[in-house]
Amino acid sequence: PRPTPRQPAAGLGRSVRREDLWVRGGRVVDPEKLFFDERRVADEQRDCGGRILAPGFIDVQINGGFGVDFSKATEDVGSGVALVARRLLSHGVTSFCPTLITSPPEIYHKVLPQIPVKSGGPHGAGVLAGVHLEGPFISREKRGAHPEAHLRSFEANAFHDVLATYGPLDNVRIVTLAPELGRSHEVIQALTARGICVSVGHSVADLQAAEQAVRSGASFITHLFNAMLPFHHRDPGIVGLLTSDQLPPGRCIFYGMIADGIHTNAAALRIAHRAHPQGLVLVTDAVPALGLGNGRHTLGQQEVEVDGLMAHVAGTKTLCGSIAPMDVCVRYFLQATGCSVETALEAASLHPAQLLGLDKHKGSLEFGADADFVVLDEALCVQATYISGELVWQAEDARP
Amino acid sequence: MRLVILDNYDLASEWAAKYICNRIIQFKPGQDRYFTLGLPTGSTPLGCYKKLIEYHKNGDLSFKYVKTFNMDEYVGLPRNHPESYHSYMWNNFFKHIDIDPNNAHILDGNAADLQAECDAFEKKIKDAGGIDLFVGGIGPDGHIAFNEPGSSLVSRTRLKTLAMDTILANAKYFDGDLSKVPTMALTVGVGTVMDAREVMILITGAHKAFALYKAIEEGVSHMWTVSAFQQHPRTIFVCDEDATLELRVKTVKYFKEVK
Numbered sequence: 288p289r290p291t292p293r294q295p296a297a298g299l300g301r302s303v304r305r306e307d308l309w310v311r312g313g314r315v316v317d318p319e320k321l322f323f324d325e326r327r328v329a330d331e332q333r334d335c336g337g338r339i340l341a342p343g344f345i346d347v348q349i350n351g352g353f354g355v356d357f358s359k360a361t362e363d364v365g366s367g368v369a370l371v372a373r374r375l376l377s378h379g380v381t382s383f384c385p386t387l388i389t390s391p392p393e394i395y396h397k398v399l400p401q402i403p404v405k406s407g408g409p410h411g412a413g414v415l416a417g418v419h420l421e422g423p424f425i426s427r428e429k430r431g432a433h434p435e436a437h438l439r440s441f442e443a444n445a446f447h448d449v450l451a452t453y454g455p456l457d458n459v460r461i462v463t464l465a466p467e468l469g470r471s472h473e474v475i476q477a478l479t480a481r482g483i484c485v486s487v488g489h490s491v492a493d494l495q496a497a498e499q500a501v502r503s504g505a506s507f508i509t510h511l512f513n514a515m516l517p518f519h520h521r522d523p524g525i526v527g528l529l530t531s532d533q534l535p536p537g538r539c540i541f542y543g544m545i546a547d548g549i550h551t552n553a554a555a556l557r558i559a560h561r562a563h564p565q566g567l568v569l570v571t572d573a574v575p576a577l578g579l580g581n582g583r584h585t586l587g588q589q590e591v592e593v594d595g596l597m598a599h600v601a602g603t604k605t606l607c608g609s610i611a612p613m614d615v616c617v618r619y620f621l622q623a624t625g626c627s628v629e630t631a632l633e634a635a636s637l638h639p640a641q642l643l644g645l646d647k648h649k650g651s652l653e654f655g656a657d658a659d660f661v662v663l664d665e666a667l668c669v670q671a672t673y674i675s676g677e678l679v680w681q682a683e684d685a686r687p
Numbered sequence: 688m689r690l691v692i693l694d695n696y697d698l699a700s701e702w703a704a705k706y707i708c709n710r711i712i713q714f715k716p717g718q719d720r721y722f723t724l725g726l727p728t729g730s731t732p733l734g735c736y737k738k739l740i741e742y743h744k745n746g747d748l749s750f751k752y753v754k755t756f757n758m759d760e761y762v763g764l765p766r767n768h769p770e771s772y773h774s775y776m777w778n779n780f781f782k783h784i785d786i787d788p789n790n791a792h793i794l795d796g797n798a799a800d801l802q803a804e805c806d807a808f809e810k811k812i813k814d815a816g817g818i819d820l821f822v823g824g825i826g827p828d829g830h831i832a833f834n835e836p837g838s839s840l841v842s843r844t845r846l847k848t849l850a851m852d853t854i855l856a857n858a859k860y861f862d863g864d865l866s867k868v869p870t871m872a873l874t875v876g877v878g879t880v881m882d883a884r885e886v887m888i889l890i891t892g893a894h895k896a897f898a899l900y901k902a903i904e905e906g907v908s909h910m911w912t913v914s915a916f917q918q919h920p921r922t923i924f925v926c927d928e929d930a931t932l933e934l935r936v937k938t939v940k941y942f943k944e945v946k
Binding site: 322323 | 766767777778782785787789
C-alpha cells in the first residue's frame, strides 16, 4: 500500500476545497498524520489538472442497462450484472443496487442468489449492499410499467408471504412496497429488523398511512411524484413526508428523484429540493435500454420503445424508466435547481450512502472512507473513475 | 541591525520570502549540507509562507535539503487541533513543499516529560549544526516566541506560562473564548534564538508599532525580549509602514536611506 496524493481540488467533507487527496490501502488517509506520525511523503503523485475529485456516484435504483435486464432469469445473471457494473464506471457510478421490478416468484428465486454483494474494482462498480426489489407488493392503480399479472399482497401471511415470494433475503437491501396494503406494518418491521431498507412507492397511500409506514421503519420514497397520489393541499399523500412533523425524531426521510428532465418537471424538482434538501437522492431508475440507443428493447416481462432520452411501454404513453446516466442526472439537477456543486454531488453520493447506513466508508472522501471517487471537469462531466484508489475508467481524450 | 521598511504587508512578506529564498540558494544545500531554518507561526508570517510556496511551485526553491525548527507549540492541545502549531505548519507550509518530514522539527506539547522534550530539541539544533537563519515575529508585548516579559535574555528552550496579553491576542483563534486558549507553551529561549547565525524578525501592522519602538529605540530589557537582538551581530527587522508609526522620524529616514 502506498500513499498517493492527487492534485489539487477535492471534495473533502461538505465543501469543495483546494486540497490533495491522499490514498493508501484503498482508503482516504490523513496526510497530516502521515507527515508527523509516520514521517512519510507520497510514493506516487498524479496531477488531476485542477479538476474536482468527488465521491463516486451511488445508484440505488437501476433496472439494468446496455441490453441487460436484471429482472430476466437468464442462465447467467452474474455476467449481465458484471457487464452493467463495468459500463456504469463511465457514468461515474462506483456502487449500485441492481433493481428487479414486479416479477413472479420463480424469477426472484432464480435471480436473487446470482446477485451477491460485491466490491467494486477494475471489473466494475460494486453491488453495494444488495439488490433493490421494487414490487410485487404494490398498488394496482399505481403499478406504472409493472406487469399487473404479477402483483401480490401479503394480507394472508404478512412476512411469510414476502419470504415465499422472494426466497432468501440475503442479497436484498431495499424493498419498495405500498404501505396501504393490509399488514404492511408487520412486513415493514420484519424487513427493517433484518437490516433491509423499506421504501414506499407505487402506492395510493395518504399522508397518514405513509407516516405510519415511516414510524414502522420505512426510510425511503421510491421516485417521488411518480406512481403515487399527486400532492393535494388537504392531503399531501406520500409527498407530504418531506415536511411531515409526525416522523420519529432525528429520522431523515430520503426520497429518490429521477432528474432526467422527463420524469419530473423542473419546478416540481425544485419544490421537493427546497422543501427537504437533505433527503434528496438522485436515482437513474434506468432500464436495459440505457446506453443502447433508439428502438425496441425488453424490460421485465414487457416491451419498451426508446426515443432519445425517453422510454415508454411499447404502444402506450406510460413512462417506464429513464435512460439518463447518473452523471447526466447530476448535471440536470444542478442546472434545474441552481444549487451548489456540492449539493448536486452529495445527492448522488452522500445521501444514498446515508440512506443505506454506509456513509462511514462510502459517499464521501473523509479520512477513512473508501477511495471511490470520480474526476470531474468544470461542467461536471466524468473524466476518470477510481475505486479503492485504483483507476478503473478514463475518458478517451484523457488517456495518454 | 538592519531595518527594512516596505510600504505594506504584501511587500514586506515578499521581501522576507525573497531573502530567505536567496539565503537558501546561495548556501547551496545538499546531501551532507543542510540549511537550517528557524520558523515562526501567527498571522504575520502567512504572507511570507505563501510566497515561499509560490517560489517552490515555480521550481525556483526546493526544501529537500532544508531542516526546520519551529519556535514554539502549545502545551496540552491535541496535535491535530486546528489551532495547534503543528496544524498551522502543515496547512500553511509543509503540505505545499518538498521538505522531508524527518527534517521538520516542532516541539511536542503533549510529551510525557516536557522539560526532556525541550532539552531534546536543543540537542537536535546542536546536532544539526546550529541555525543558519532564525525567522521570528514579535508579540504586542514585545516578546519573541513565547518569551514573555520577564523572561531571561539567556534562556533556553523550556515550558512557559503565557502572559495575559498573549492569551488575549490568541483568543481570536479560539472563537473569542478565553477559557479555550491554552495557558502554557513550550518555547525556544531568547538565548536559543540568539545562537542563530542570522536572525530575521517580521513585524507588520500598527498594533505592533509600540513593541517595535521598545525593541529597537529603547534599551535591552527583559520586559521587551526582542530587544535582546540589539546584541546580535546579524539581525534584520522587516516591517511595513504601519509598524513604524511609533518610531522617530529620524530612525525611519535613516534606515530608508540605507536600504
